[in-house]
Amino acid sequence: MDINSIDSRPLVIGGGLAGLMTALHMAPEPVVLLSKSPLGIETSSALAQGGVAAAVGADDDPALQIADTLAAGDGLCDAAAVQRIIGSGPAAIEALARFGVRFDRDAGGKLLLGLEAAHSRNRIVHAGGDASGREIMRALVEAVRATPSITLIEGLAARRLLTEDGAVSGLIANGPCGPVLLPTGRIVLATGGIAGLFQHGTNPAGSFGQGLALAARAGAVLADLEFVQFHPTALDAAGFPLNLISEAVRGEGAILVDETGQRFMTKVRGAELAPRDVVARAIWRHMMDGHRIYLDARQLKGVDFHTRFPAITALCAAAGIDPMREPIPIRPAAHYHMGGIKVDLEGRSSLEGLWACGEVACTGLHGANRLASNSLLEAAVCGRFVAESLKGKPALSRPLPSVDTLPPSRSDPNPVRPILSRAAGVMRDQATLEAAAAALYPLATDDGPAADPALVGLMIVTAALRRTESRGAHARSDFPDHDETRVWKREIDMTECFETTRALGRDLVA
Structure with missing residues (x-):
């Protein structure tokens, strides 16, 4: 690898949706994209089932999605961030389509929109049914590999951010040939979430907050770290991560029951489509009373489960379950972190030269509780915001120490x-x-x-x-x-x- 060829270029760390969108929107300016795994592998984005929340329906408006987001955030959303990010949703869907994402459409080419908890309208844009993340990542990986301005480095793991005079000066990474020093004054962290810190989580096992640790040890300010969203319906099976049973299944009418067949959510406002934190706590309490919890999708009206949810059908089949004949065992699992590196509307952190976007960042969009499917929206939208902030910035070069040994x-x-x-x-x-x-x-x-x-x-x-x-x-x-x-x-x-x-x-x- 010729390090001199990438000297001082912006460096994006992370191969998920946020990192790929940042790199793509930087074009035609040169940028380096660093991924510790082969691109598109071991990312939470690829596991996403629900889709992208965007006010694109004829009966919808960004103001309605803003209201839903603020309500879910329980008083802690940043209103300016909510307005800007939600308002950019329709344009983000168009951008993803331009990059090759094949969104689900009807025979006339109109986007098919799903419903998820705490949304007042059908506004979830899907791709490949319940395999939205996989389809989005397929398209973006292809787009990145076809973009000449992006230098892609796979198989390097970030170890330490270097700083000089209170500003970013480079990165030490580890690869097959040992330590690598990447000198740059512009770094974007897009390293994903923290669910790998829990025994039951839906992120890849390697998602344990690497970006947060890098930023914290370099002196950056973090925010809202106590707010960890537990998805109420992860498939209760062995292994890590737990497979997700998308909220869209409840959006189609599936209900929560215990081993006796009792539907225990009927007295909760919103029932199965209450905000995720409410549903997760109700399930947890019932589990603490000694019950096992199931998602019953056997009576969905007008829905062919196998066709509507092919990925979930396959996951259940691997566990020996047929959702059309038996209820699906589920449990809450760590899923999404509302907290992260504190950033402004351009994605800039408190540390000069460090940007962040996606789940590792705290923009203020989610407040105390993320509204379903706003996460992929945030990653797609804020990737563009960060790219626009980076464009035209001077390529500052600061003196770096030699690196003979790896941290x-x-x-x-x-x-x-x-x-x-x-x-x-x-x-x-x-x-x-x-x-x-x-x-x-x-x-x-x-x-x-x-x-x-x-x-x-x-x-x-x-x-x-x-x-x-x-x-x-x-x-x-x-x-x-x-x-x-x-x-x-x-x-x-x-x-x-x-x-x-x-x-x-x-x-x-x-």
Whole structure:
């Protein structure tokens, strides 16, 4: 690899939807795209079933989607971010189609629109039925490989952001031939989510917040880390990740029942189509009472399940289940992180030269609880915003140290998963969170193999301890209500996280 050929070019880290859209929208300006796996593999984007939420229907309007988003966000959405991102939805669908995405359409070429929880209109744009992420990634991977301005580097894993005088100066990565130094003053993190930190999650196992750890150790500010969305209906089977049973199945009329056949959501406002946090907590409580939970799709009216949901049909078949004849066993699983690197509307972080987009970023769109299918929308839209912000920026070059040895690998989430799952799951409380902080602190503050996952877990736990109320996806059994009397601090950095943990008591971190 000729490093000199990419010197000072913008560097996009991440091979999912956000990273690919950023690189594509940079054209014709040169950009480097770094992916630790073969492009399109091991990304949450490829696993997405639901589709892209966009106000493109004849009976819809961005103002309606904005209202739904604000309601789901439970008082914490950034109104300006919501308006700009949601307002850009129709253009994002057009851009994806130009890049080759084959969206589902009727015989006349009109987009077919689905319904998901907490949406007031049918506005979910699908591709390939319930295989939307796979189709979107297929098209974008092909587009990236065909774009001359994109230098694609696969098989390199980011290890450390380098800074000089409070600004980004480069990246140390690891590849088959050892350490690689990539000098640049413009880096975009598009590294995905954190569900790999939990025992039950729907992201690839390698999605444990690498981007958050990179940014935090470089000094960037993060925000809203306590808000982790648990998808209520993951297929309850062995292995990791758990396969998703899309919300679209409930949108078509499937119901939640327990092993006795009782439908236990009838007294909840919205029932099966209530916001995800509400459904996940209802399922969790019923599980804690000793029940097993199922999604019953046997009585869907006017829907051929096998045709409408071919990917889910295949996933169920692999588990020995026929959804047309028997209910599907499900459980909540960590799915999406509303928090992330705090960015402005251009995707710029608090650290000069560092941008972020997609799930690793916190734009303020989701607030305390993501509205279904707004995530793919955010990744597609904000990829363009970041590209526009990067274009024309001077290619700053700062002095870099020589790199003879690679920083130690700190990317093993296995010791963290049971700790974080107990403390920061669907329901939380002070004692369990404090115990988790005590366990995570020593892992996060050394250079052991679990240091980066432990750091991200510790920051989530610290943020959850600090918010002594329940709001959106953050639910505390010891503080079950909103507290509107306080203005909650939403930002955190690594130094504050460590100081807060130490302040909990000497015996806590001993």
